[in-house]
Amino acid sequence: MGATxxxxxxxxxxxxxxxxxxxxxAIFFVFSILFFVFREAAPAFTSGLSLREFFTSVNWRPxxxxxxxxxxxxxxxxxxxxxxxxxxxxxPSGLGAAIFVSEYCSGKVREALKIVIELxxxxxxxxxxxxxxxVMNPIITDITGAPVGINVLNGGLILALMSVPIIMSVGEDAxxxxxxxYREAAVALGASRWQIVxxxxxxxxxxxxxxxxxLGVGRAVGETMAVLMATGHAVAIPHSVLDPARTLTATxxxxxxxTVEGGLHYRVLFAIGCLLMLITLAVNLTADLVVKxxxxxxxx
Amino acid sequence: MNHVRLDGQQLALMHGLPMQxxxxxxxxxxxCLAAATAACSGGxxxxxxxxxxxxxxxxxxxxxxxxxxxxxxxWAENYGKKRPDVSVQVAGGGSGVGIAGLIDGxxxxxxxxxxxxxxxxxxxEQKNGQKPKEFDVALDALSVYxxxxxxxxxxSIPEIAEIYGENGTIEKWSxxxxxxxxxxxxxxxxxxxxxxxxxxxxxxxxxxxxKREYRLGSxxxxxxxxxxxxxxxxxxxxGYSGMAYATPAVKELQVSKAKxxxxxxxxxxxxxxxxxxxxxxxxxxxxxxxxPHVKEFLDWVLSAEGQGIVTSIGFVPVHEPTS
Numbered sequence: 001m002g003a004t005x006x007x008x009x010x011x012x013x014x015x016x017x018x019x020x021x022x023x024x025x026a027i028f029f030v031f032s033i034l035f036f037v038f039r040e041a042a043p044a045f046t047s048g049l050s051l052r053e054f055f056t057s058v059n060w061r062p063x064x065x066x067x068x069x070x071x072x073x074x075x076x077x078x079x080x081x082x083x084x085x086x087x088x089x090x091x092p093s094g095l096g097a098a099i100f101v102s103e104y105c106s107g108k109v110r111e112a113l114k115i116v117i118e119l120x121x122x123x124x125x126x127x128x129x130x131x132x133x134x135v136m137n138p139i140i141t142d143i144t145g146a147p148v149g150i151n152v153l154n155g156g157l158i159l160a161l162m163s164v165p166i167i168m169s170v171g172e173d174a175x176x177x178x179x180x181x182y183r184e185a186a187v188a189l190g191a192s193r194w195q196i197v198x199x200x201x202x203x204x205x206x207x208x209x210x211x212x213x214x215l216g217v218g219r220a221v222g223e224t225m226a227v228l229m230a231t232g233h234a235v236a237i238p239h240s241v242l243d244p245a246r247t248l249t250a251t252x253x254x255x256x257x258x259t260v261e262g263g264l265h266y267r268v269l270f271a272i273g274c275l276l277m278l279i280t281l282a283v284n285l286t287a288d289l290v291v292k293x294x295x296x297x298x299x300x
Numbered sequence: 301m302n303h304v305r306l307d308g309q310q311l312a313l314m315h316g317l318p319m320q321x322x323x324x325x326x327x328x329x330x331x332c333l334a335a336a337t338a339a340c341s342g343g344x345x346x347x348x349x350x351x352x353x354x355x356x357x358x359x360x361x362x363x364x365x366x367x368x369x370x371x372x373x374x375w376a377e378n379y380g381k382k383r384p385d386v387s388v389q390v391a392g393g394g395s396g397v398g399i400a401g402l403i404d405g406x407x408x409x410x411x412x413x414x415x416x417x418x419x420x421x422x423x424x425e426q427k428n429g430q431k432p433k434e435f436d437v438a439l440d441a442l443s444v445y446x447x448x449x450x451x452x453x454x455x456s457i458p459e460i461a462e463i464y465g466e467n468g469t470i471e472k473w474s475x476x477x478x479x480x481x482x483x484x485x486x487x488x489x490x491x492x493x494x495x496x497x498x499x500x501x502x503x504x505x506x507x508x509x510x511k512r513e514y515r516l517g518s519x520x521x522x523x524x525x526x527x528x529x530x531x532x533x534x535x536x537x538x539g540y541s542g543m544a545y546a547t548p549a550v551k552e553l554q555v556s557k558a559k560x561x562x563x564x565x566x567x568x569x570x571x572x573x574x575x576x577x578x579x580x581x582x583x584x585x586x587x588x589x590x591x592p593h594v595k596e597f598l599d600w601v602l603s604a605e606g607q608g609i610v611t612s613i614g615f616v617p618v619h620e621p622t623s
Contacts, residue, residue: 058516059516060516061513061514061516062495063396063495063501064513065417065510066510066511066512066513074516133530137530137533137534138533141534145484145485146485147483147485147487147489147534147536147537148489148519148530148534148536148537149533149534150519150530228522232519233494233519233520233521234516234517234518234519234520235516235517235520236516236517244517244519246520254494254496254520254522255494255495255496257393257394257396257397257400257496258393258394258396258397258400258495258496259400260400260403260404260423261404
């Protein structure tokens with residue numbers, strides 16, 4: 001008896017240590033990545049890249065033999081426009097799908113819908129890009145009369161389709177997490193189904209829903225391959241959704257391979273990587289604070 | 301990006317869900333970490349052997365020009381049949397990628413559709429202690445493509461420069477004197493290559509000259525074939541790519557050196573006698589004097605057999621095969 005107790009004690013200790021290691025290694029990885037990216041980017045600012053040009057110029061000519069220029073305004077505009085458009089489409093439809101699946105469906109229909117929608121998330125992003133470049137391109141030119149179909153609209157639609165399953169499944173979890181007593185109380189007061197959703201569930205699940213939306217934003221900002229293929233990869237500030245654009249992530253993906261390690265172009269691409277990390281960090285941090293704010297008020 | 305998603309996942313689980321999911325969250329974390337570690341070590345493992353075999357005599361690693369990738373692949377396959385003891389590994393990515401690899405010393409040969417720039421040669425010399433050696437291995441004519449429904453048949457180099465160059469004045473098809481009815485907006489959609497491409501660099505030098513930049517805002521494709529495919533599906537588009545990539549969906553324009561001069565169609569003959577204005581040489585570069593097994597490969601590439609493959613892929617041999 002004593003021996004088995006001791007061995008189970010040892011295995012428990014081992015598991016505890018393994019889990020502790022996992023937790024700490026996550027922190028270690030995050031900080032090593034931060035350190036690595038900043039270390040690679042930092043020399044850019046001491047060796048010829050002016051911060052002012054970086055943030056105010058629309059001219060991105062990293063390889064010019066006449067005058068190299070590293071302005072990211074057009075790329076930033078591309079990332080922002082594609083992200084905003086995709087969220088404008090994905091947030092309502094993702095949350096709508098979450099409400100439908102969690103409150104209006106039951107049993108088999110719900111399971112079937114969930115599986116099918118989550119299948120969307122399993123499609124690799126290069127396949128989405130391919131769909132954008134080959135399938136949606138002629139459809140968009142036919143319907144809108146745009147001169148070319150790989151543009152902000154195409155990229156936004158593709159990104160929206162990629163974000164919907166994430167927003168839906170996290171949003172659905174948030175709705176499911178609202179206790180049934182809330183629904184029962186609302187029904188007892190004579191509320192209709194939509195009134196329950198609108199007046200009871202949305203306020204009760206809002207922090208989870210916000211997290212769902214921000215997950216979608218994170219995916220949209222960070223997505224590379226699909227937008228590289230679907231947005232047209234053109235360095236220009238888009239004036240309408242029918243103009244081609246180019247994103248920060250796609251620029252890194254397309255150009256890092258040709259740069260010489262340690263060269264200015266290489267460093268500037270890492271500086272863009274830093275900027276992307278700061279953007280996502282800011283998104284996550286705001287989300288954290290907003291959610292905490294909501295929580296704080298609830299506890300008063 | 302994985303880490304961003306991981307953060308979000310935790311966020312969602314921490315704030316959105318009740319306590320009973322805490323255990324699931326831990327497993328998620330473990331699974332994600334395991335996947336991340338596996339991905340990292342996988343990348344290392346891939347890099348390891350390639351760097352290790354650099355001294356081996358049985359491998360020739362060639363990377364670079366996307367224009368040449370089909371050609372070099374065909375050479376590699378046929379050479380492999382002749383010399384099963386030598387393995388030729390081919391990768392694309394663009395001339396810039398090949399030249400960067402040559403400078404970093406990880407290649408036996410870099411394929412390039414443009415000449416190395418003086419500063420690149422200098423950097424390679426500094427890093428490897430020897431001057432890169434250039435071999436002309438084929439000729440290519442760069443075709444200017446439009447959609448097959450476009451009524452335009454010929455274009456001059458100054459006109460192309462006004463379309464693609466900075467502060468260019470030509471933005472509409474009507475300015476070229478044609479009514480491109482398939483393109484209702486009349487706007488010329490410029491399709492080009494990403495800046496890692498040798499075609500991109502060559503086209504700038506040949507059309508815009510040394511002093512003029514490209515106009516920003518062209519749709520930059522990553523491959524020669526992608527340019528032709530996009531032009532073939534876009535009636536408003538114009539694009540440039542190797543003549544070997546022509547398809548039935550596009551039309552190759554006749555090109556003239558100046559406006560008013562009759563245009564020349566890109567063919568094998570006009571490329572060899574250099575009457576076609578956008579004909580260029582394709583190169584293989586070795587980091588220095590090639591190693592014996594690489595030299596043998598290069599000799600074979602320039603032999604009648606190797607140059608016959610050049611013709612079969614759709615490019616132009618550097619000399620008429622002497623049989």
